[in-house]
Amino acid sequence: MHFAERAQRLTARFANDPHRPQYHFLPPANWMNDPNGLIQWRGKYHMFYQYNPNGPFWGTIEWGHAISSDLVHWAHLPVALVPTPGGPDAEGCWSGCAIDHDGTPTFIYTGFADGKERPCIATSRDDGLVTWEKWPGNPVIQEPPAGLELTGFRDHSAWKEGDTWYQVVGAGIKGLGGTALLYRSHDLRAWEYMHPLCVGDRSKLEPLWTGAMWECVNFFALGDRHVLVISVWDDDPLLPGFAHAPETLFSAYMVGTYKDHLFTPEAMHYLDFGGRHFYAPQSFEDERGRRILFGWIQEGRSKAEQLEAGWSGVMSLPRGLTLREDGRLGIEPAAELQTLRASHSHAHIDSLAANTSVELEGISGDTLELSATFEPGDALRVGLKVRSSPGGQEETLIYYDVESGQLVLDTRRSSLNTETEGSLFTGKLSIAPGEQVHLRVFLDRSVIEVYAQGTTCITGRVYPSRADSQTIHAFAEGDNSGALSVESWEMRSIW
Ligand code: DQQ
Numbered sequence: 001m002h003f004a005e006r007a008q009r010l011t012a013r014f015a016n017d018p019h020r021p022q023y024h025f026l027p028p029a030n031w032m033n034d035p036n037g038l039i040q041w042r043g044k045y046h047m048f049y050q051y052n053p054n055g056p057f058w059g060t061i062e063w064g065h066a067i068s069s070d071l072v073h074w075a076h077l078p079v080a081l082v083p084t085p086g087g088p089d090a091e092g093c094w095s096g097c098a099i100d101h102d103g104t105p106t107f108i109y110t111g112f113a114d115g116k117e118r119p120c121i122a123t124s125r126d127d128g129l130v131t132w133e134k135w136p137g138n139p140v141i142q143e144p145p146a147g148l149e150l151t152g153f154r155d156h157s158a159w160k161e162g163d164t165w166y167q168v169v170g171a172g173i174k175g176l177g178g179t180a181l182l183y184r185s186h187d188l189r190a191w192e193y194m195h196p197l198c199v200g201d202r203s204k205l206e207p208l209w210t211g212a213m214w215e216c217v218n219f220f221a222l223g224d225r226h227v228l229v230i231s232v233w234d235d236d237p238l239l240p241g242f243a244h245a246p247e248t249l250f251s252a253y254m255v256g257t258y259k260d261h262l263f264t265p266e267a268m269h270y271l272d273f274g275g276r277h278f279y280a281p282q283s284f285e286d287e288r289g290r291r292i293l294f295g296w297i298q299e300g301r302s303k304a305e306q307l308e309a310g311w312s313g314v315m316s317l318p319r320g321l322t323l324r325e326d327g328r329l330g331i332e333p334a335a336e337l338q339t340l341r342a343s344h345s346h347a348h349i350d351s352l353a354a355n356t357s358v359e360l361e362g363i364s365g366d367t368l369e370l371s372a373t374f375e376p377g378d379a380l381r382v383g384l385k386v387r388s389s390p391g392g393q394e395e396t397l398i399y400y401d402v403e404s405g406q407l408v409l410d411t412r413r414s415s416l417n418t419e420t421e422g423s424l425f426t427g428k429l430s431i432a433p434g435e436q437v438h439l440r441v442f443l444d445r446s447v448i449e450v451y452a453q454g455t456t457c458i459t460g461r462v463y464p465s466r467a468d469s470q471t472i473h474a475f476a477e478g479d480n481s482g483a484l485s486v487e488s489w490e491m492r493s494i495w
Contacts, residue, residue, distance in 0.1 A: 003076065003077065003078050004075065004076065006028075007028040007076040010028035010029040011028045011029065011495075013029075013310065014029075014310065014311065017309065018366075018445060018467065019309065019445050019446035019463050020309075020311065020445060020446070021314050021444040021445050021446065022367050022445060022491070022492075022493040022494070022495070023072075023337075023340050023367065023444055023491045023492065023493060023494045024297070024314045024315060024316070024317065024444050024494075025047065025066060025315040025494070026311065026313065026314045026315060027049070027051055027064050027311070027313075028076055029056075029311050030051065030052055030053055030054070030055055030056050030310070030311060030312075031051065031052035031055065031056050031057055031058060031059075031311075031313055032049050032050065032051055032052075032064065032296070032312070032314075032315070033049070033050040033058065033061075033280060033296050033298075033313055034049065034050045034095045034216060034279075034280035034282065034296050035047060035048070035049055035280070035281070035282045035294040035295070035296060035315060036048040036050060036095050036096055036097070036098075036107075036109070036282065037063065037096060037097060037098035037107050037109075038098065038282050038283070038284040038292075038294065039098040039099075039100070039105070039129075039284055040284070040286045040287050041100075041105060041128075041129055042128075043069070043287065044067050044068065044069060044128070045068040045069070045070075045286070046065065046066075046067055046098070046129050047065070047066045047067075047068070047074065047294065047315070048063045048064065048065050048080055048081075048098070048107075049063070049065075049296075049315065050063070050064075050095060050296075051063065051064035051079065053079070055307070056306045056307055056309060056310055056312035057303065057306070057307070057312065059092075060083070060091075060092065061083075061092035061093055061112075062079045062080075062081060062082045062083070062093055063079060063080045063081035063082075063093050063107075063109070064076075064079055065077040065078065065080040065129070065130075067128070067129075070336045070339065071286075071292065071318045071334050071336050072318070072334070072336045072337055072340060072494055073494045074494065077130060078130065080107075080129070080130070080131075080132050081093040081109065081122060081132055081134075083113075084134060087111065087113065087134070087138065088111035088113050088116070088120055088138050088139040089109075089110075089111030089112060089113060089120055089134075090111075090112075090113040090114075091112045091113045091114075092111075092113075093109055093110075093111065093112075093120075094109060094111070094112050094117070094154055094155070095109065095110060095154065095155040095156070095215075095216055095280065095282075096108050096109025096110060096119075096155065096156045097109075097156050097157055097158055097218075097282065098284075099158050099159075099160075099165075101123070101165075101188055104123050104124075105123065105124040105129055106121055106123050106124075107121060107122045107123075107132065108120075108121055108140075108158055108167060108188070109121075109122070110155060110156070111138060111139055112154075116143075117152065117153045117154040118138075118139035118142065118143070119139055119140050119141040119156060119167075119169060119191070120134060120135070120139050121134070121135045121138065121140055121188055121189070122134045122135065123135070135189065137189060140185075140188070140189055140191055141169075141183070141191050141193075144181075145181065145193045148171075148173060148181075149174040149175075150171050150172060150173060150174065151171070151172035151173075151174055151212050151213045151235055152171055152172055152213040152233070152235075153169055153170075153171050153181075154169065154170055154171075154215065155169065155170040155215055155216045155217060156168070156169055156170075156217075157180075157217050157218045157219045157220075157282075159219070159220070163186065164184050164185070164186060165184065165185045165186070165188055166183065166184050166185075166261075167183050167184075167185075167191070168180035168181060168182055168183075168197050168217050169183065169217070170213070170214045170216060170217040170230075170231075171196075171213065171214070172211075172212045172213030172214065172233075172235075173196070176199055176200070176201065176202065177199060177200035177202035177203075177210055177211065178199075178200040178202070178211055178212065178213050178214030178230060178232065178233075179198070179199045179200065179214060180196065180197040180198065180217040180219065180228065180230075180263075181193065181195075181196055181197070182194040182196065182197045182261060194261060195261070195262075197228070197261070197262065198228065198254075198256075198262065198263040198265060200214065200230075202234075207267075207268050207269070208252055208268055208269070208270060209232070210230065210232055210252065211232035211233055211234040211248060212233065212235055213233045213234065214230040214231065214233070215230075215231040215232075215233045215280060216230070216251075216280040216281065217229070217230055217231075218281065218282050218283055219263070220283065220285070221258070222255075222291055222322070222323045222329075223322070223323030224323075225255050225257065225266075225323055226255075226256060226257065226258035226263060227253055227254065227255055227321075227323075227329070228253065228254045228256070228263055228265070229252075229253045229271060229281060229282075229283065229293075230251065230254070231249070231250075231251050231280045232248060232249065232250055232251070232252060233248060233249065234248040249275060249276035249279055250270065250271075250272070250274075250276065250278075250279065251270070251271040251272060251278055251279055251280070251281050251295060252268060252269065252271055253268070253269060253271050253329060254266075254267065254268045255267045255268075255269075255323070255327055255328070255329070266327065267327050269328060269329070270427060271295075271329075271331075272295065272457040272458060272459050273407070273409075273425050273426060273427030273456070273457065274297075274409070274425050274457070274458045274459035274460050275423070275425065276298045277297050277459045277460050277461055278295040278296075278297060278316060278457070278459040279295060279296050279298060280295065280296045281293050281294060281295035282294060282295075283321060290320055290334075291320065291322070292318050292319065292321070292334060293316075293318070293320075293331075294315050294316055294318060294319070295315075295316040295319075295459070296313060296314075296315065296316070297313070297315065297447055297459055297461070298313060298461075299312050299313065299446075299461060300411070300420060300421045300423075300446075300460065300461030300462075300463070301417075301419055301420040301421065301461070301463055302419040302420075304419065305417075305419045305420070305463075314446075314447055316459060317333050317334070317449060318333070318334040318336070318337075319331050319333060319334070319457070320332050320333070320334050320335075324455065328455050329455065330454050330455055331454065331455055331457055332451065332454055333440065333442070333449075337369070340369075340489075340491045340492045340494065341489035341490075341491065341492075342489060342490040342491065342492050343489070343490045344487065344488065344489050345362040345363045345487075346485070346486070346487050347360040347361065347362065347363055347474075347485065347488075348483070348484070348485040348486075349474055349483065349484045349485070350483055351377065351481060351482060352379070352474060352475065352476035352480065352484060353476070353480055354379070354476060354477070354478060354479045354480050355476070355477055355478075356475065356476060357385060357473045357474070357475035358473060358474050358475070359471055359472070360471075360472045360473060360474060360486055363472050363486060363488040364470045364471045364472055365443070365470055365490060366387060366443055366444075366445050366469075366470055367443065367444055367490065367491045367493075368441075368442075368443045368488055368489065368491060369440065369441070369442055369443075369488070369489045370384070370386075370439070370440070370441040370442075370443070370472070370486055370487070370488050371438075371440050371441075371488075372384060372437075372438075372440075372441065372484070372485070372486045372487075373436050373437070373438055373484070373485050373486075374400075374436065374439075374474075374482070374483070374484040374485075375434075375436055375437075375481065375482025375483050375484070376400060376402050376431070376437065376481060376482065377480055377481040378478075378479035378480055378481070379402065379476040379477060379478050379479050379480060379481040380401070380403055380477055380478025380479065381399050381400070381401050381402065381408075381475075381476070381478060382399060382400055382402070382437070382474075382475070382476045382477075382481045382484070383397065383400055383408075383439075383475060384397075384398045384399070384439075384441070384472060384473065384475070385397055385398075385472065385474075385475055386398060386441065386443055386448070387414060387443065387462055387464050387469045387470065388469060388471045388472065388473060389464065389466045389468055389471075390468060390471070393413075393416060393466070394413060394414060394415055394416055394464045394465065394466055394469045395413055395414070395473075396409070396410065396411050396413070396414040396460075396462050397409070397410040397413075397475075398410075398441060398448075398450055399475070400429060400431065400437045400452075401426075402431075402478075404426070405428060405429060405430065406426045406427060406428060407426070407427045407428075407429040407450070407452045407456050407458060408424065408425065408426050409424075409425040409448065409450055409458040410422075410423075410424050410425075411423055411424075411425070411460050411461070411462050412424060414462035414463070415462065415463045415464050415465050416464075416465045416466070417465045420461075420462075420463040423460065425458045425460055427456050427457075427458055428456070429452055429453060429456050430453075431453070437452065437453070438452065438453055438454070439452050440452075442491075444491065446462055446463050447459070447461060448460050448461070448462060472486075472488075
C-alpha cells in the first residue's frame with residue numbers, strides 16, 4: 001500500500017475525535033515529540049520529528065518525516081530514521097538537526113543505546129530527503145569530554161564558519177547547571193571538543209531558573225546578536241535552598257554576543273509561558289532568510305486518555321523570530337497561516353461594564369483565529385472567555401491582568417473531565433498606561449496558542465467535555481474597560 005494511503009487509513013479513525021487539531025501538524029497516529037532536522041531543501045520545507053510507531057507513548061524513537069510547500073499544509077512521508085539493532089542508536093534515534101554539507105543533506109542526531117547518548121550522522125541522496133544512510137563509523141563522538149561530570153549529553157545544533165563546522169551538544173555539568181558543549185570538525189566525522197559555549201547556574205532563580213541540563217540547544221545568529229534557545233530539564237526535584245524546584249520542562253532563550261567561540265548572554269526570557277506545552281523547540285533559516293521555529297505541544301491529559309485517543313503530541317504553528325530593538329525576540333505566527341482563514345466575523349464593544357461578560361455574537365467555534373485589541377481602561381482584568389459552554393460550566397480564560405502586568409491563560413475550568421489537567425499560565429507582558437493590548441489567539445480543538453504584543457506567547461491544552469463549549473465572551477473585572485474589538489476567522493483544515 002502506498003505510504004500516503006496508509007497514513008490516511010491510520011488517521012481515518014480520528015474523524016470524530018473532537019480534540020484532534022485540524023490545522024496543527026501531527027503524525028497520522030501514535031506518539032510525537034520534538035521537531036528535528038528542520039530544513040528547507042530545494043524549495044520544500046521538511047519537518048522530521050521524534051516518533052514512536054508503537055503507540056501514543058514515548059519509546060522506540062524513530063524520525064517521522066513530513067514535507068510542505070508553504071509551512072502550513074503538510075504531507076506525510078515514510079519514516080526517515082529507525083534504530084539499527086546492535087548500533088549506537090539501537091534504543092532510539094533521538095533529537096538532532098539537518099544541515100547542507102556541500103550539497104549533501106546531513107543529519108546530526110543522538111543515538112541512544114546501552115544507557116549511552118552518542119552523536120551520530122546520516123546522509124541522504126538526491127531523492128527529496130526520503131532515504132537516509134547512517135555513517136558506518138557512527139558514533140562520530142565516542143563519549144562526552146573527559147573530566148566533565150555530566151547530566152545528559154544529547155541534541156545538536158550545527159553551523160559553519162569559513163571551512164569549519166561547529167556543533168553544540170546539549171548537556172549539564174553536575175553541580176553547576178545546563179550547558180552547550182562546543183565541538184568543531186572539517187568533515188562532520190572527526191570532531192574536536194573545544195569548551196562549553198556557555199554554562200548556566202542551577203542555583204539562580206533570576207531572571208529565570210535554567211535547571212540542571214539543557215535539552216535541544218539551538219544556537220544561531222539573528223540581527224547583530226546570537227540567540228541560544230534551551231529546553232530546561234532537571235533530574236533532581238529538590239533544589240538546594242528551595243523546598244521544590246520550579247516547574248521543569250519549559251523553553252527559554254538567551255540573546256547575547258558570540259565572540260572567540262564563547263557566547264555571553266545579555267538577556268534571558270521564556271520563549272513561551274505554557275511550560276511543557278511548548279517544549280524542545282527547534283528553528284531553521286528558510287530560503288527567504290526567515291528564522292522559523294516549531295515546538296512540541298505536549299498533551300495535558302492522563303496517559304490513559306492518551307492511550308484511548310490513539311495519538312499524543314502536536315507541533316506548534318510555525319513562529320517567525322526577529323530581534324527587536326529592546327533585545328527581546330519578536331515572535332509572530334508565520335504569515336502563510338493567513339491562507340487558512342475562511343469565514344470572517346467582527347465584534348466591537350465600546351466599553352465593558354465592571355464585572356460583566358458579554359457573548360460575542362456571530363463568533364464561536366473550536367477551530368478559529370481571533371485577533372483582539374483592547375484598551376484596559378480602568379479594569380483590573382480584561383480579556384476573552386473561549387470554549388465556553390452555555391452557563392459557563394466549562395470555559396477557558398485569556399486575559400491581561402493590569403495589576404500584575406501579566407498575560408494569563410487559565411485552563412483550570414476548561415473541562416469537566418477530571419482526567420485533564422488545568423493550569424494557570426502567566427507571563428510578564430509590558431503594557432504602558434494607555435497602550436492597547438493586542439492578542440492573536442489560535443483555537444484548534446485541544447490546542448490554544450496565544451500571542452501578545454508580538455513577543456509574548458502562551459501555549460496550552462484544553463479538552464472540553466461538552467460539544468457545545470464553543471462560545472466566546474469578552475469580559476472585564478474590577479472596573480469598566482475601554483474599547484474592545486475582535487476579528488475572527490474560521491480556520492480550514494490543513495489535510
Ligand atoms: N527528547 C529526545 C531527546 C531530547 C528530549 C528524545 C526532549 O533527544 O533531549 O525523544 O524532549
